[in-house]
Amino acid sequence: MKILVIEDEKKLAEYLRRALTEHNYVVDVAMDGVSGLHLARESQYDLILLDVMLPGMDGFAVLHELRKTDRVPVLMLTARDKLEDRVKGLRDGADDYLAKPFALSELLARVLALGRRSGHNVAEAGGQNVLRIGDLELDLLRRRAYRAGTRLDLTAKEFTLLALLMRKQGEVLSRLELAEQVWDINFNSNTNVVEVAVRRLRGKVDDPFEKKLLHTVRGICLLYTSPSPRDS
Secondary structure (H helix, E strand, C coil), rough: CEEECCCCHEEEEEEEHHHHHCCCCCCEEEEEEHHHHHHHHHHHCEEEEEEEECCCHHHHHHHHHHHHCCCEEEEEEECCCCHHHHHHHCCCCCCCECCCCCCHHHHHHHHHHHHCCCCHHHHHHHCCCCEEEEEEEECCCCCEEECCCEEECCCCCHHHHHHHHHHHCCCCEEEEHHHHHCCCCCCCCCCHHHHHHHHHHHHHCCCCCCCCCCEEEEECCEHHHHHHHHCC
């Protein structure tokens, strides 16, 4: 699935490129409306992520021009979350609307939904539909988790966190990496929300079972793998 990101904020544009690429999407980036419209006309994309507040030509103008000739799905991204802006975008032909700041998990869910709507194979775009490690199983489509055949009662954030850890099995993930992908790119690093979420997730995934799967590398990082001498 090929995605065009039209976003003038460099940090966010690179973040989206990296995150979407890690989830097996092919990504191009344009930093302004004119360049984005040119790319959209010159190449064939399956989805466009379109910022509203762009230099030169704003997102509404880009959308208006696109809809003259192209029905490619468009997900609008904006810090302007007023009702009239959302209504305008949808009336002008946008397929969905996401307000900034947003969690990567929500963006990926919307991308997946728009891909399904336009007939793209979910497994091809997002990788596996079911993740398995030992007796732990995560059904990404039905959003259900099981350990040793027992269904786990996870919140939406816990499910997203567990999916990330399973996809990155064996990798050490920093607190900031987890926060950016599960919460949002502008995450407040002064809070302990990550530690609390991991503690609650461990209580559901590990505490009722003899074999422990979730481990912390003392003080700084998390990893999801079989036990090692460094784990605590």
